[in-house]
Amino acid sequence: MSPVRTVRLVAAREIATRARSKAFVWTTAIVLVLIVGGSALVGVLGGKEPDPLTVGVPDDRTATALAAAATATGALVDPTVTTAPTQDGADPYVALDDDGTVRVTVGTEVPSGLTATLTVMAQRAALSTAIAGLGGDPAQVDAAVLGAQPVVTTLGEPTAGPELGASILGQVVGILIFVAIMTTGQMVAQGVVEEKSSRVIEILLAAIRPAELIAGKVLGIGALGLAQVVAYVGVGAASATAFGLFDGMKVDLGSAVWSTLVWFLLGYAIYALLFAAAGALVSRQEDVGSVTTPILMMLMVPYIVGISVAPWDPTNTLVTVLSYVPFFTPLIMPMRSALGVAAPWEVILMIVVCTALVAALVWGAGKIYGRAVLLTGARVPLREVLRSR
Template sequence: MTSSPPDSPEAPDSPCSPGSPGAPGSTTPVPGAAGPGDDAPSGAQGAHALGLREEIMLVAGRELRVLLLRRSSIVSMIIVLVLTVGGILTTSAVIGGGQGPYRVGVHGAEPRVVAGLDRVVDSRGEPVEAVALAGVEPAAALQEDAPEGSAVDMVLDLSGTRPVLLVRGRADETVVSGITALARQAALSEQIASLGGDPARVSSTLTKATPTVEVLDADARDSAELPARYAILMVMDLLVMLALMGGGQVIAMGVVQEKSSRIVEILLACVRPASLLAGKTIGVGIAVVVSLGGIGVAGALAAAATDLLSPTTVRLDAIVLAMLVWMVVGHAIYAVTFAAAASLVSRREDLRAVTMPLVALMTIAYTLTIVMALGDPDQPVLRALSYLPPLAPFMMPGRLVLGASSWADQLIALVIALAFLPALVRVAAEVYTRAVTRMGARVPLREALGALGSSESTSAER
């Protein structure tokens, strides 16, 4: 889990080395530091001999030491992982212990056939309970209001010339495989005994003995997975929300703290403004993805090991991979935006006003995923909104969980987001650079963007 930025701008948390120009406690003048009235800092002129990459890694390392590598952060992360895995194991034990055996009703067969089904097991590895349906129609035994003692999960109908398995919703594939093997073995034994083992006739008999699955209620089959898919969606979206919201707030608080204490002027004597912004984004991003993404991976492994989400065809490994990718992309989108917004103010009291639109945008994206889960995720409006870069980190993995998105859709949305990022980063970096050293009253966004427009005009004239 990530922690809040340090309250004290001491040397261990500063990229500048102790004793270097501009380092905390140093009496050496700070060359190139911008004053409160300057529009933009010149950026580490004469005080550093580092390249852009080294500056970024220096700042990113500082953020990682503060947020992830402290003993308190490591201990809290371990505790959360243990609680997550332990909670899943406990839930699986409680739910699994309360489930009854998988009941298979047999229609149109002798009692010896019913007795042979005790060798078949379900997906949990538990033996099925075979029930002879006497005087009860197969379809009636599958209904919720079936007569007492005759309610079953599956019916093996042997009254016709070919075995048929009837299910109301989704069939347990393990049970289907077991019954298929049992039916083939019985047919093979009978054919060999009566015909002397003619290969052609034995093969034909085995083919006819393979039961077909007929779903009586397609809607029930589709809805059988909804609880598991909804649970996956809620957990995944919560982790994405915590990662993006938490990472953005950590960066915003750090920017305002450094600005209000004027330590940003010392930092900018050591690194360029763009390096400071990039380092913060990368460092905080690694911290939140490792901590929250690790929780998601551990939870998925525990759920898969305990078969907690059965029945479902959702591939948890693919879902977790998509979540991690969109978590990284979403952090890049929102982190630079939070940093640019926070650079407009100098007091923590003003931070909420400038970050509220971003929080509202995340809340809208989170709400839309719930709307998809409760409604039709293939609605044209929801489908179009899911391709928008600010909404895609929430909606695209959600559509994948709900089975409403292909990997091609995910790739298209990812390409759009990656194409959108450079322009967003450029605007955010310019706003951050021009506003981060301006103390006092809040810098109007229009003024910061106006300065960006004037710089573009100057570059065009040159």
């Protein structure tokens, strides 16, 4: 049997076995429901504007003064002309006397959102009264005050920060790739240990070579992981579009989708091979954590930097440098792309570099896997595996 056919058979076995797993099916379904539900919740709550506060006023003059003060303070107020306050004082009632006094009638206390507006209204009324008493024109003074602007001298070119939509998209892409690589990579390690502890590996290696087995396992689980990512990205993009989460924001969902898929594949291939080699060093599931922790820590470095620094400062030197480290590139480069700071040549270069790293890891991880997978019992030291022939 040819190596390609052998790898395909192993991959098909992994897909068939794990796709029927209740844990896989339920996890995928729950995440999809959370994506749709979260998008709907954000769309409904985020898109709902607060209702303006209804305020009763006796005449149009008071309504105009109140509206101008509300504009200055950013308050949402709806002045409604009425002859008198409501009996229970449910709606505040504001009157502007001829002498500039602002009188407020409320049920128990002035609403917190109205206090600043009433203060500004009273100050403007007092100023207008004083100006009129001195023989000036209050309207002319108001126009001059409202039109006054500072003169700004810029000594350098302004640096525009990332768009809000791009920052959000970059974070979502980084989190999705991180979670997908981490979960599928651990599935590879656990699968290796499961076969090793049950001695099934001895039967498999009697028929096929270690490199073919590890390649098939990585490809099979990777195919399932890719299917999950495609589902998450597709449903997430559709939900975000349907609920208008990116309306008015400058985002390129199409490029983000393709970037996510490409970098997930490369990142998964890199880390899955590392997880497979690590899993071959132990024979019990409870020992998996001890050998995969260094890999997870390495995976956390680009994740933390990408989430905490890149969305707010995408041109940061640390972010740029780490995006050129092939073990970190699959998480940081797609975030830089989503933020619009990664040049096409950078993306192409690192795709080539990461592909070369995958090829090197296939050889290196395959050697470790082949030498350690048949050694049962206590954890096999990596140094011992590397020295063995």
